[in-house]
Amino acid sequence: MKITINDVAKVAGVSTSTVSRVISDSPRISEETKRRVRKVIEELNYHPNAIARSLANKSSKTIGLILNTEAETLVRNPFFIQAMTGVSQYTQKNGYNVMFAYNKSEAGDLDIAVWYVNSRCVDGIILFTSRTNDKCIDFLKKNDFPFSVIGRPDQTEGVLWVDNDNFQATYQVTNDLIMKGHQRIAFLGGPRDHNVSRDRFEGYKKAMTVHGYAIDKELTFLDGNFSEEFGSECMLRIITASKKGAELPTAIVTSDDMQALGVLKAMRKKNISNIAVTGFNNTPISLYQNESFTSVDVNANKLGFYAAKLLIGKIEGKKNLPTHYIVPTNIVEVEPFY
Known part of the structure; x- marks a missing residue:
């Protein structure tokens, strides 16, 4: 039988609203009550509904990626997988999930950005490219929505970005x-x-x-x-x-x-x-x-990692953080595998 918040509240001897506040680590709840409720949560193996929790906290703990590619290229070109791996390494470490959407055109990318922002299903967005007079960047800046970019933007002021030279x-x-x-x-x-x-x-x-x-x-x-x-x-x-x-x-x-x-x-x-x-x-x-x-x-893994680091720092309101990273490159000889 699925354990609900009502079950936790009953066993802990508190209201469901108190359980909810414990889950969101509200300062309004005493440390003693938090310890008691958390113990019950662990004993009952209760897993809070992520969507409901995000609505309550006004945070989805999710990062949205916009990949400028088609489905076939996404599978065949390992750059995207490597950069996404870097993103995932940092987001998972910091308690965030990742969702992604892909599209080849700038108009399609903008549609995805608008949907991400209006649906509030993500806390921030990572763009996987930077275009001349980028409409996605302009939209996100005007809406004051947290984002970072893999690729140097035209205008760097007010933009978090990561790139190679x-x-x-x-x-x-x-x-x-x-x-x-x-x-x-x-x-x-x-x-x-x-x-x-x-x-x-x-x-x-x-x-x-x-x-x-x-x-x-x-x-x-x-x-x-x-x-x-x-x-x-x-x-x-x-x-x-x-x-x-x-x-x-x-x-x-x-x-x-x-x-x-x-x-x-x-x-x-x-x-x-x-x-x-x-x-x-x-x-x-x-x-x-x-x-x-x-x-x-180009160290694609690091490009993704630092794009996520910049964005989550912005989302969490951390101070005195860099606005960009330049990831070093090196020339290598690619050899066949026999």
């Missing part, structure tokens, strides 16, 4: 290729309205111009997505152009490991093996794909 990371990986003798280097970007895409392209462009190399428009693909399909499509376009007389690049800088994987698959299909390829995220795709390439480890 994507400009410097891409500059470094491009510079390393140049120092190895590469001059004709292609670049694959992400969605044009994502700040991370802009930062990574600017890092690539800076490294090329510092060394006096022109940016070839035929080898730059700036309005894409972080998918294997986009990487393959771009590589096939490069190969097709080479058959018409264009020179193949000696290296390709991509903005995501899934893009890199698509490039490598297209190269293998066309029996091309002498082009260096770099990716981003150091996702463990090598566990099920026999490809080798260079990747920038």
Whole structure:
């Protein structure tokens, strides 16, 4: 038989309202009464209704995530799982639950944010991307609703955010290729309205111009997505152009490991093996794909962890906390798993 709050109150010899106040740790209840009621709760193995408790406390103890991706990409691109794991590690440690919703468009993300806020089913929101003139950020700021962002926003004032130095990371990986003798280097970007895409392209462009190399428009693909399909499509376009007389690049800088994987698959299909390829995220795709390439480890787990830390600190009203974290990156060699 299910134990109810009435059963606890009867055994403890108090009213149901007193039991409710004990559960919410109200200062109006004496420590002696709290100890007696908590002992009964433990003995009866009573589990308070989370929804009812959240209504009483005006807190859901839940963090809402908005993932800017489709269901298929969410499963195939480990970045999201790694970042969500980091979020969960911090939230569970601090007594919060997590719910998530995913959507590819900005309008869809905004709809989710509006629903989260109006339903009051979450105490705060973590956005998994930052766009140029981001409508979700504007909405949440205007409604004074707690949120944090994975990705540097356009305007950082009043926003909690966590990111890598994507400009410097891409500059470094491009510079390393140049120092190895590469001059004709292609670049694959992400969605044009994502700040991370802009930062990574600017890092690539800076490294090329510092060394006096022109940016070839035929080898730059700036309005894409972080998918294997986009990487393959771009590589096939490069190969097709080479058959018409264009020179193949000696290296390709991509903005995501899934893009890199698509490039490598297209190269293998066309029996091309002498082009260096770099990716981003150091996702463990090598566990099920026999490809080798260079990747920038963005420490996705830490991105999620610190996004949750910033947000929960805000929700709980902690003072003198940082407004952002920059998570370090490092260049790694992704090796195939045989």
